[in-house]
Amino acid sequence: MEESNLTGNTKVFEFSEEKMSKVSEIISNSMFFTMTCSSKTEAQMCSILLLEFLYFSRYKKTVQRYFGGSAAEGTNIKTSDIDKMIVGPNIYVCSDPAEGQMVRGHVFLVDSSDCSQGHAKLVLLKTDETIPTIFDEHGKTLNDMLEERQDGKRLLSNEKVVSFWMNFLQKRETATGPPGTSRHGPCATAKNTDPQGYIKSKIGGVIEQDFAHGIPFCSHPPVGKDWLKDRENFKWPSKKVVEKIKSLTCHIVAVGDKMSEHSDVEWRISYLLWERELVWSFNDIQLQCYVLLKVLLKKYIDPVAPEELSSYHMKTIVFWESENIIDNFWHPKYLIQFARNCLLCLKGCILNCTLKHFIDRGKNLFLWRLRDPKVKDAMLNVIEEIIQNIIRYSMQCVEGIDLNTTLENSDGNVEEFLRKCRLDHDPRITYDFNESREPLRLFHYGEASSLNVNVETVLADFSTLARYKESFEENDRYIKDVHASIKIPVKKFIHIRSAMILAKQMLLSKSFSSEEFQKLTNFMDENSDLDAVSGKLYVATCFVAFKKYDKGAEVMKKIYAASKKSDTLIYAGLCSDCKSMCVSGGTLIQDRGLPRCSLPQTKYLSIFHDVIFAQGDLPLLPDALKFECFVDKVFLVHPSVYLLYLKILCSKFTEKRDNISQLENAVYECDVTLHTYRHFNILGYCYFENGDYEEAFKCYRISFSRTVDNGRPNAVIYMLPILVYSILQNQRFDSDSEIIYQR
Template sequence: MPKPTDKIRSLQISNALDTESFGLSQREETKRTQLIGQYLEEYFWKNKSITSGGRAEGTALDKNSDSDVMGVIGGILVVENDHDMDENVIYISAVRTGCCPGYCKLKFQADQYSKFMSGQYTPKEVSTIYEGIKRSIITLSDQYISSELFCKNVIPDGLIPGDNFHDILYELNGPATRNADVDFVQAFEMRQWPKEAKAWITRCRKNKWPCKALLKRLEENIPCYVVAIGNKSSADKDMEWRLSFVEIERELIWSMNETQFKCFVILKRLTQFFGRYSALKDITTYHMKNIMFWMCETEKVPQEEWIPQNLITCVKRCLRKLKKCMKDGKLDHFIIPENNLFQNKTFVSKEIDHAINKLQRNELYELISEIRNSGKELSTLLLISPEFMGYSNTCKSMWRYCCDHYDPDFCRFILDKFPEARILLPCVQIAQAKAKWRKKLIKMAWRKEPLCSGTRNLAKRVVKNIKEGSEMDFSTSTIYAAIVHFMHGNYDDVLTELKPLLSNKEWKIYPSSLGTPMYLCFKSGEMHIKRKETVRNVEDLHRDRNNLVNDLCTGNSDRDMYINGAYVRTLPYPLALQLVLNTWRAVYRCNPVIISYYLMCMSQLKLGHLEAMKETMCHFKNAVQYNKGRRDYHLSLVLLGHCLYWSGDIETAFECFAESMMVKKSVLNVAVYHMAFLINDWTRCNI
């Protein structure tokens, strides 16, 4: 039985974890965002990607947590038998002979090898990946794919370039290609579940977790995969591939009850202390995930005992389970129990007892105290409900994909798949209006029609499309309307759009992913983190979206295109240049106040309203300073520096670019190139 003090502490930290965004409602919003993003990637980019790990599960310990992305290679399936093959798909056989449980070798049968090498069935989107696979084939008596060569030859598309002149573009980390805090893994999908996984579906469960309905849905809808890493103890490890169940494991995390989920969050946080003990240094969060799965399934902890007041007791039980597994030298993989995750690991019994006992007495309560104090501190800050954070994050996902292609049928498809996505339709509408505008500009470029002068009517039609229907938030449609007018040279219309926005003194709620959620005032650019009781909150997304402010998002759809001697450009120059420095997967987010003041200043400068521009510039400088410390601060300095440069204040522009380069020391920072242009111009004028 838990001690009375542990019961009280358990309830306290359970509530504190809710405040830290580890409640079930937050997890449900994370789940919805992930599933919609996965659907959008497949719908628009014809590419299947699965995000896993803390960010996808809802267990990320902070905003800077790494992200794991598994890209599924299209047009190829792994099979364990040769029945019912589709002639439009290439099949690779999974060979289990001589492999440990959970591993296999991949072999082309003769007919499939000829089919693959002919190139006739190579999808255009993965042609580079297919070439890498061809370089990874080793001919023994048959054609096998080497997992070791695959990792070297098959580089995921769309990686972000190196962060400075000395960086390589990426580094290999097991089966993953690590790049900009993201681990990319390329995988092959299996046509059917392997036999071991089918046995997992039917095994006896006294705790009835996972439930039969979930198991049925997993078996019918969620595939298994193979990834390029062999068993470390195998002589053929460079040829072996590991069975992967990341999508199933993600669903299992999402199916946990409140206390099970929070217990796993605490176990993950405890792993940060494992380095203090030599016995625990090799224990990973994946080991703890499997411990957690077994504890949820086993009858030793009945479902009725997974309640908030038992949270600390449940954590201790999991640690005791870890201790037993370490002493036995055996931790069974949850889905394939024949696969021992502690294979070839050696633990000393006395060291295990010392480490786990001290962890339960010291670090566990140290962490509990930290969580309680964090909860008290966060209770004084602006707290945004999971629904609104989910709305903001899903809008960004929707924006990223919907701006790429104009598709009038998309709204119908997304609502069929996700009826709850109706709230996102204003975002889709703006993004699709933008995609339609870009499509029109591309057509005009091919016809060699002027893209700016004489296109005022086109700009007005685009702005009308952007503003039709309900607002997605306070500022997005207005800012994009201003950008359209700006890119067409209609600077007086830019001022008409932005003046009311930048005169608004009300505090809006800014649930930005660029930093902590804050209150934001458009007129001053000022931001506050402390809760303001006088500010009207967002209680109903359908009614109160006008009190929300979202980041301005830019991505692949905004990249310049050079057609017939003309640039098709849908963003102001500094943002367009920033996108050029990155690959098509890169997304940039910008404080909406900053981009508004940039457009206002540049428009006043173009119109010759110099006195008004000086006043706007003062507000612009203040807004940039208020943005200090957030992840887009370096970009804010670039936008300000660009305005100052064109206004003739070269010295202050230089200072802005220099500070931006100090804030983000990277060749991916567009300030590097603005600084080069500035120095080049200054040198040319003074020689």
């Protein structure tokens, strides 16, 4: 092994092919657990298809919303934004006038004359004022979007369409008010902060969403048909994937060639649905290489050449390099070799200023780019440096595991590096890899159903939930590819939410029979097996709200009894960094790592989610959570914390102290995430109700400290004055209470 100096005092280690393959396997295994893998992408695919399906159902199967980019692919990194394409009803484009005449609705003819490859003008072929469009529903008409030229042709203006969407977005109300809007290519971009950290895992993180207006083709455009036909000559993508792609629509989106004289009326052909299907078919190594290239781009290439390259370019490179690779290449030991091949391909494309679109192969993605020779040379130098020291740069891109320091401490000796990895790092990346595959897959499935879908579903009203329920019962073709381990829990959660709304109405009206209440709780119980724990807690919530504490206690006994039938459960939520929990003997024990365990046949019953409530649930919620409704539209509670809180409410006076002690342990076990302040509010309120004012104040003080720096709304501002008032009423002016009063 030779060692040479790079910039500064950085060492360059050169590895033989055999040694590189060993290190490559460690990098691949590390990325598998901390960044990306096919099970994460599969879960994200299911989640995205469900979100799109529910959106389509919500808008009575007229308006469609498709996710694109990393948000759809499961390849997101910290800088990733969210891409969405909105497709309204009754507007189509076609390449053949005869074909367009057969379609009911407003039809535009694709005219690609005097346009660069992949772009076209949309000439109105036929229209029908009796058929509404998405513009009519928001104060405009299709005619308002047209531009008439001197030759009499009526063209659809991309400028007017994007302006329409920007105006539409500005009127939307979100949790933080109307979003800031701007134009980004074919998209109207909306920027909001993430007040709860659900999306960015950071309080106040910027959520950037790009909305493109897409118009579907009546049938595949000629270039798309040619690409599909040509797939017979290649091993990737598989025939199964190609057949799936054939069933998917192509679209045209509102952006022209920026160098064109008539760019304001040009549109770009989009293969969004085809391309995300290609990424969804990626194996672990393809995904890891793609994410590796994205991180290398953001960390090392962008600083010397801002906005010259994009993640889309990296994805295209992976597409091209995947086309002719034999099956036995897809092994972790080849990850670095594959990444190196992609970088060499990228380098060649930059040298020639040509990167062909993977589907529209006459289109150059580097057109009008790389025009500054100095910037181009700087990019080539950085890429060459990465290629020459690919191991080190790859390690610096791995999140959560510091392989680079381990390599330094091993002085580049591969055997020593492997030994230190076994000693110093998570055993899953060395000797315990295969045993952890299935638990990780289930963890991603749990995240997909609960965090991605249910957080949005919890805000739906009863009529919308009924629409969702009807769509599920139709067994709609849109979600045939969604795995049952994700589809079934979401369906059951929709039923639970419907029942909770009915329970709230019963509670407020006070006019219901015992038979009606029994029927409702039976229905909730039938759907409570959406996971191992939280589903049953919704049933217990209902019993506690109606002061049927014995029934609530029975539900919690069922949770403990059911948990004895399986090994440790997998936690897929945001309220704790412990990823597993053992429930037995009336106690809850959390563990930071994923379990290594045998799993029951009904896989989603190995998972438990956060308990999710909405502001409108206030009448049903126990007192400590009522305060949370004053500050958050949606909020999460860790199931172990909430279970123990309900247990306290349902327990006898003599048992309360012991149960509060168990709750305190659970709260502190969770105390590292963005949501733990709420747990301290719950614990503090339990102490308050038990007359332990000093302990209550300690909890409230900790809760306040968790949110004071980020300005996050915290229900403690309501709970503290009540505590102080109670102290004054009870005239408890000992020294500690005096401090509470003064503060």
